[in-house]
Amino acid sequence: MYVVRPVELADIDALEALAAVPMPGVxxxxxxREKILAMIEGSIASFAAQVDIAxxxxxxxxxxxxxxxxxxxxxxxxxxxxxxxxxFSFRNDVIQQVSRDLNxxxxxxxxxxxxxxxxxxxxxxxxxxxxxxxxAEAALLSRARLMFAVLAPHRFSDRFFVPLAGVTDTDGGSxxxxxxxxxxxxxxxLDAERVIGGARNRTLIVELMPHYPVYxxxxxxxxxxxxxxxxxxxxxxxxxxTAEGFEADDYIDIFDGGPILQAxxxxxxxxxxxxxxxxxxxxxxxxxxxxxxxxxxxxxxAEHNFRAVIADCAALEAQVTVxxxxxxxxxxxxxxxxxxxxxxx
Amino acid sequence: xxxxxxxxxxxxxxxxxxxxxxxxxxxTLKPDMKMMGDRLAIAVASFAETIAPEKRDYMFVMEDTxxxxxxGVCAIKGAVGLNEPFYNYRIGTLVHSSREIDVFTRMETLYxxxxxxxxxxxxxxxxxxxxRSANNGKLLSKSRFLFIAQFPHLFTEKLIxxxxxxQEENGRSPFYEGLGRHFxxxxxxxxxxxxxxxxxxxxxxLMPRQPLYVAYLPDDAQxxxxxxxxxxxxxxxxxxxxxxxxxxxxxIFDAGPVLQARVSELRAMRDSVLAQVGNAxxxxxxxxxxxxxxxxxxxxxxxxDFRMILSQTAPVNGAVALSAAEQDALRCADxxxxxxxxxxxxxxxxx
Numbered sequence: 001m002y003v004v005r006p007v008e009l010a011d012i013d014a015l016e017a018l019a020a021v022p023m024p025g026v027x028x029x030x031x032x033r034e035k036i037l038a039m040i041e042g043s044i045a046s047f048a049a050q051v052d053i054a055x056x057x058x059x060x061x062x063x064x065x066x067x068x069x070x071x072x073x074x075x076x077x078x079x080x081x082x083x084x085x086x087x088f089s090f091r092n093d094v095i096q097q098v099s100r101d102l103n104x105x106x107x108x109x110x111x112x113x114x115x116x117x118x119x120x121x122x123x124x125x126x127x128x129x130x131x132x133x134x135x136a137e138a139a140l141l142s143r144a145r146l147m148f149a150v151l152a153p154h155r156f157s158d159r160f161f162v163p164l165a166g167v168t169d170t171d172g173g174s175x176x177x178x179x180x181x182x183x184x185x186x187x188x189x190l191d192a193e194r195v196i197g198g199a200r201n202r203t204l205i206v207e208l209m210p211h212y213p214v215y216x217x218x219x220x221x222x223x224x225x226x227x228x229x230x231x232x233x234x235x236x237x238x239x240x241x242t243a244e245g246f247e248a249d250d251y252i253d254i255f256d257g258g259p260i261l262q263a264x265x266x267x268x269x270x271x272x273x274x275x276x277x278x279x280x281x282x283x284x285x286x287x288x289x290x291x292x293x294x295x296x297x298x299x300x301x302a303e304h305n306f307r308a309v310i311a312d313c314a315a316l317e318a319q320v321t322v323x324x325x326x327x328x329x330x331x332x333x334x335x336x337x338x339x340x341x342x343x344x345x
Numbered sequence: 346x347x348x349x350x351x352x353x354x355x356x357x358x359x360x361x362x363x364x365x366x367x368x369x370x371x372x373t374l375k376p377d378m379k380m381m382g383d384r385l386a387i388a389v390a391s392f393a394e395t396i397a398p399e400k401r402d403y404m405f406v407m408e409d410t411x412x413x414x415x416x417g418v419c420a421i422k423g424a425v426g427l428n429e430p431f432y433n434y435r436i437g438t439l440v441h442s443s444r445e446i447d448v449f450t451r452m453e454t455l456y457x458x459x460x461x462x463x464x465x466x467x468x469x470x471x472x473x474x475x476x477r478s479a480n481n482g483k484l485l486s487k488s489r490f491l492f493i494a495q496f497p498h499l500f501t502e503k504l505i506x507x508x509x510x511x512q513e514e515n516g517r518s519p520f521y522e523g524l525g526r527h528f529x530x531x532x533x534x535x536x537x538x539x540x541x542x543x544x545x546x547x548x549x550x551l552m553p554r555q556p557l558y559v560a561y562l563p564d565d566a567q568x569x570x571x572x573x574x575x576x577x578x579x580x581x582x583x584x585x586x587x588x589x590x591x592x593x594x595x596x597i598f599d600a601g602p603v604l605q606a607r608v609s610e611l612r613a614m615r616d617s618v619l620a621q622v623g624n625a626x627x628x629x630x631x632x633x634x635x636x637x638x639x640x641x642x643x644x645x646x647x648x649x650d651f652r653m654i655l656s657q658t659a660p661v662n663g664a665v666a667l668s669a670a671e672q673d674a675l676r677c678a679d680x681x682x683x684x685x686x687x688x689x690x691x692x693x694x695x696x
Contacts, residue, residue, distance in 0.1 A: 097528060098550070098551075099547050101544065102548065110553075184448075186448055195446050196446075202445075207443040207445075208441045208450065212555040213553070217528075218562065
């Protein structure tokens, strides 16, 4: 069995090993032990914080294989993007060009530097090991962040977004960057990402990036083709998130043109489909011969006691309790009668 | 003899014949009888001073007095952009700089502007190929400066001339292909034709409103910004000799340069002089070594029948000798005032 839980100090070695997997242009985890430690400490402090208004908290979850205690993946959620500044992105605009006298009307696609995503809660740092790619556990890890937001809504915004890495070639070059950012930054894509530390909230973005709309038809073909395209490593995340209810067409990343998925919580399945139920210990074999079990992600805890697991049980729509094996209750760190939320996977 | 003169109502047919000989890219002279008739009517009213100065359009034709044939045409518009917007791109600069990471980027931009609204415009210059020799082109182009020098009160302080932009031999405009086509979705010739029939401002409604970074354009489009059509290069040089200069405004379609000047700073304003037609007499002893006279632009001083010729005479002590034929061409007589200007700017005016 796997469990998703808040990161702990003891996880640092495992995270350092995960971060060592080389993936140019993809920013999941910081590369140095020092920074990883800072991220873990930040997460622990965030889970412990008494939050009135979402701000700089960042929560890091890990997927642990209980069979061997290995960390199989990570996923993070920032309470409010761009805190300490502004979160910059390109908004996809359609500009209508109309001449009544010539009876001509057509639309032009333009990118506008904007800060609209500032204050949204941001999902990031999603990574699962090769063994767990495409499994229900990967889906659990991705969704656990939103389940935590369901359990602790005061810690988050009503809107969420997820930037996914854009297309880069084998040398780490980005066609979108070459057509746009390079002209202003005068440096290679990877150098720019290194300089800025993967952040999108720095003042230097305003100083260097274009303030006026970028007319897409003026960009070279390969740059246009890269807009909104995901890096192959992001496919799993993209599929999970679009199935969740995230939409991909409104914003793209200012550096590599990768898609930024965003949604209001009311259009996310985890929020609309979460069922709050009292957990009971399932009597052994009781379900035999009845309707086939349904697979649920089940979680509880609005602080560092947050846990999420997968469990099969009878459909819950018509029930007030959820019957779970004792070991699941143990893993969730709850007792018989405690409240959990359940979402179909 | 070639005379440049104010256009007359009965020049319409000859003008039409000439307009059929202008290629694509000359936007102001299209062989359209209705348009030409309208324009001619305005020109005649302009010389007759029956319409307001800012609405005037002074058209001049070059006539071969031996045959009565029209050899060329040129015009001065009193003011542009007062009926419908007059658009240009202004080349600007935006600096993007970050001290934090020590990046300093200087970017050229194109701003859609109406800055030149109200300027007096030199336009519609066309010289028939049969006459493209000797000093004919200079005579035709520079006649307008003599006219302005004679009647400066009719014009605004700023003078401009839009030059035809660079095109490849097959007529392709790299700037248009790199920019305008994305917004108009029509061929350059089509846009050009619409411009000719006075629909330029309508087309401009389809242009991006926001400043553009030049760096977004393909290299071949960037290279031709402010560059004239090969066949227009001599015309540009003539205007520059007269005091016009490129100050960063270009056409929104082909990026041809707009040359501009302050009327008060034109060579013609500084150097042209009035002289009396008469016997200039033999130069006195002090001037005995007078060199061969340089070609001299000579015009009469009558607005409604302005006429100008090129002469090999030289003004002496406020008098200028003109042959009977020259006097006839200028419709002036002994004792009348004429305005004179050396055709070429002197290399060393102080010698």
